[in-house]
Amino acid sequence: MESGPVRVMTSVGAVLLTLTLTGAEGGGAAAGGASSTAGAAGAPRQSFTAPMLGLPADTEYRCTISEILEPSCGVWWGGSPHNGDLDALEDAAGRRMDIVYTWSGIDQPQIPSESERRMVAEGRFVHTNIEARRFTRPGHPAVSYRDILGGEFDSVLRTQARAIAGLEAPYFLTFDHEADANKRYNTRGTPQEFTRAWRHIVDIYRREGADNAIWVWNVTGWKDNLDRLPGLWPGNEYVDWISWEAYNMTGCDTMPGWKHVDSFEDALRPAYEWIQNEGPKHGIDSTKPVMIGEMGTTDIGPRETFQWYADVPRVLREYERVRAVKVWDSKVSDGCDFRVGVNRYAQQGFELAGQDPYVDLPERVRRLVEYAHAE
Known part of the structure; x- marks a missing residue:
């Protein structure tokens, strides 16, 4: 099975960026300096010493960040803020989001x-879902894929691509999420x-030099939809x-048939196992990094709601391909509320x-990306 070529961002010289901190006396670069070394496949890697990244000289730490922002040392933490209120989400989270999920129309x-x-300038990664809908019109009416293929939005897409290329920073993009819903x-x-239509859009971005665009294919992951993938x-x-x-949607008034409770692991597992076991049979490269694009639970009781979220890091350690997670901090209706800030x-x-x-x-891991773009 061919995995396809890996794009190299124009502002990044190394195929794999490696953070190796061994202290001033360790191997690699001299104290305070950086050097390029050859990786296993002969590709250059960037080495950094602990003092460069504000760590004690005797610190030993190793992490790699690929050009498509896949970390080897953990998981990016993010969310989609309710009504775009990032401050409220980060106040509730008690920390900054690594990735912020945003929504736009193809028009x-x-x-x-x-x-x-501004979020990019402040050091966050942005993940924008470009919907096949007209966000410039009331009601955000849907757009047919045929219209996209016919070139109706090519000019807009070229403008988007040139702007993202101009950022000279990695930028996550999805076209029409949940196409299996x-x-x-x-x-x-x-x-x-x-x-x-997906390939048409990606081709336009690439022709416009937006090699810093990182393409995220997003589906619901629901068990009944797996045969559509x-x-x-x-x-x-x-x-x-x-x-x-x-998701767990117990009691959600828009899902009246949802009487059970799914843990975070219950919700994550079916698609994970399908991708790993069945995906390659359909030409899907199962070694690609995984992002849980949205997650959350409705109120299932004080202890249970607390534990649903508290268990997330433990579960992630058991599913090694997952390298990013984003909470969906929003409200569907009065009876279907996923906002973490309104539930103690x-x-x-x-x-x-x-x-x-x-x-x-x-x-210091984020700085690895910054150093790459400074090369």
């Missing part, structure tokens, strides 16, 4: 927006038209991360989880 040329640019599947077009796969060379969702027990569990070292990557 919007202002991607990234000013707020997205009942309300979307075969509604905006066929699965084949979805995959063609092969027909929605754009191809290994057009996808960098694989993403799905992990959700907030406490989420805050505790976010302090776990596995999902609280140190600032």
Whole structure:
């Protein structure tokens, strides 16, 4: 099975960036300096000493961050803030989000927006879902994949791509998330038209030099939808991360049939196992990093709600391909609320989880990305 070529960001000289901290007397670079060494495949790696990153000279720490931002030492922690209120989410979390999930329409040329640019400037990663909908019109009406393939939005897409290329920073992108969901599947077009539209968009971005765009294929991950995934796969060379969702919706008034309780692991496992076991049979590269694009639970009781979130880091350690997780901090209806800041027990569990070292990557790991772009 071919995994497809890995894109090299124009501002990054190394295929794999390696943080190796061995102190002033250790191997590699001299104290205070950096050097390039050859990796296992002969590709250059960037070495840094502990003093460079503000650590004691005798510190030993190793971590790698790939050019598509896959960390070897833990998981990025993020979220989609309710009404775009990032401050409220981060106050509830008791920490800064590594990744912020945002939403735009394919008809919007202002991607990234000013707020997205500000988040990038402040050191966060942004993940924008570009919906096949017209966000510039009331009601955000849907767009057919045929219209996209026909070139109706090419000019807008070129503008988006040039703006993202100009950031000279990595930027996560998804086209039309949850294409496997009942309300979307075969509604905006066929699965084949979805995959063609995805490739059409990626090709435009690449022609405009947006090699810093990191493409995240997102589906619901629901067990009943897994047989739809092969027909929605754009191809290994057009996808960098694989993403799905992990929800518990007990008592949600929009899901009246949901009477059971799914733990975070219960929600994560089916798609994970399908990708690992069945994905390769359908040409899906199961070694690609995984992002849990949205997660959360409704109120299932004080202790249970707290534990649902508190267990997340423990579960993640058991699913090694998962390298990013984002909470969906929003409200569907009065009877279906996932905002962590309005539920004392959700907030406490989420805050505790976010302090776990596995999902609280140190600032020195983020600096690895910054050094790469300074090369």
